[in-house]
Amino acid sequence: MEILKVEFFVMAVFALAISLLLPSIDAQSLAPAPAPTSDGVAVDQGIAYGLMVLALLLTYIIH
Known part of the structure; x- marks a missing residue:
């Protein structure tokens, strides 16, 4: 049972590390979004x- 807890902890740390590192790999500056227009639909x-x-x-x- 202790091995299961250790494996879960290792996988959680691995998943956290991957989720923090992967977004920075594909970092690109995107063009700014156009200004929103209000046509009353959102209201x-x-x-x-x-x-x-x-x-x-x-x-x-x-x-």
């Missing part, structure tokens, strides 16, 4: 999400 979607959460909470409270 409408935000209001819709808010209303859905409100409906979910009311349904939970009623039941």
